[in-house]
Amino acid sequence: MISLAGRDILHSWGKFVLTGIGLGLLIGVTLTMAGVYRGMVDDARALLDNSGADLWVVQQDTQGPYAESSSLRDDVVRSVRGLQGVGRAANVTYLTMQVRASEGLDAGREVRAMIVGFEPGQPAQPGSPGYLVAGRHVTRSHYEAVVDVRTGFTLGQRIRIRRHDYTVVGLTQRMVSSGGDPMVFIPLKDAQEAQFLKDNDAILNDRARTAANPALNRPGVPGLLEAIQASQAANHNVNTVLVQVQPGVPAETVAEPIRRWKHLEAYTRAQMEEILVAKLIATSAKQIGMFLVILAIVSAAIVAFIIYTMTLGKIREIAVLKLIGTRNRTIAGMILQQALGLGLIGFIVGKVAATFWAPIFPKYVLLEVNDALLGLVAVMVICALASTLAIRAALAVDPAAAIGG
Secondary structure (H helix, E strand, O other): OHHHHHHHHHHOHHHHHHHHHHHHHHHHHHHHHHHHHHHHHHHHHHHHHHHOOOEEEEOOOOOOOOOOOOOEEOOHHHHHHOOOOEEEEEEEEEEEEEEEEOOOOOOOOEEEEEEEEEOOOOOOOOOOOOOOOEEOOOOOOOOEEEEEHHHOOOOOOEEEEOOEEEEEEEEEOOOEOOOOOEEEEEEHHHHHHHHHOOOHHHHHHHHHHHHHOOOOOOOOOOOHHHHHHHHHHOOOEEOEEEEEEOOOOOHHHHHHHHHHHOOOEEEEHHHHHHHHHHHHOHHHHHHHHHHHHHHHHHHHHHHHHHHHHHHHOOHHHHHHHHHOOOOHHHHHHHHHHHHHHHHHHHHHHHHHHHHHHHHHOOOOOOOOHHHHHHHHHHHHHHHHHHHHHHHHHHHOOOHHHHHOO
16 A cells, blocks of 8 residues: 555656645644744743742733833832832833844834843843843943844944933843744933933923913912923823832732722732733734634645646546455555644654744744654545545546446
8 A cells, every 4th residue: 555655646646746836835824823822922921020029010901011101200119119028129111122233234114123221230120121131231321222123223332312322332132022022122311311201392382371360470489380381391200110029928918908098000920921821922823823724724725626637637547456466445545644744744844944044033933842842743534534535536437438438
């Protein structure tokens, strides 16, 4: 049976190999789509790991700071630090925007990045870049940045964020948002200005409106107008307070009094991962799942059509086999082996293709061994099922066809 299937494949090896390559590219796309989903999940977990936090304190009734907008006063961190069980707490802001290179050969090039505002000077502080692959940490309170290598920016390069230029002093790696955007770390005060402060024209307009309001511009109350205008120009908001609990203290033990007495939301690592993976990525997961089902159906149709066409092309040969007494089981096994061989060639081509083109994708593609093994099993099952149509056609052949009957 094996020799029959092998000789038949060798007889039409060109068509067989080309079909396997075409099927392999389709399988490669399928494996890549699965890798895209795995990469999204891994990006979300990397975001949580790299934050260095056990708790995320955010605005009440929000799921921020990654899923929803969250705004807190930056003095909240002081009351959080005073809670029992808190090891460290730090203010952090997050803002996704376009960052532009101000100089160099790529001057003017824009990169979509997540701007992270953190409190500089303490590398182990929650929210700070955990490790560097080159350069140093941010030490000044203004206009220095640490960037992920995926931004393409280099040490010493000047980049533009809103109205100011920043010097890249350090490079980090695998620091990405839940959407896969590389991170740019800048001092907290600069990030607050970039995220919350208005442009100059808007500030001037607000000052003019305030000055024109008689309730706020009272001649008998000197300094009132200036104080109000100063408060309008200043900003003391952050997106979240990241908390590290003391060793041995359960995060939920610290989170409960924050929710009860501070009137804020406090999420543990497990809760934040559920928000990112089960909610933010859920829609993408459904889309990828539907796409995988469609690809599986298309793959089955291709294999069924090719095997069926090859079977119809050798009706006379099958009739001869039947005429000389070859059992139906042997003929069915020969066709099944051809289908499985086609699937194996396709899987090998697809796995190699996915491995080679995954690194050039703009977002992280994680190809896991378990997914590959499941893919191999799925391909074999699909090919076996797809061969049934050709097997039925072969078994229906009349032996008399061998002699022109």
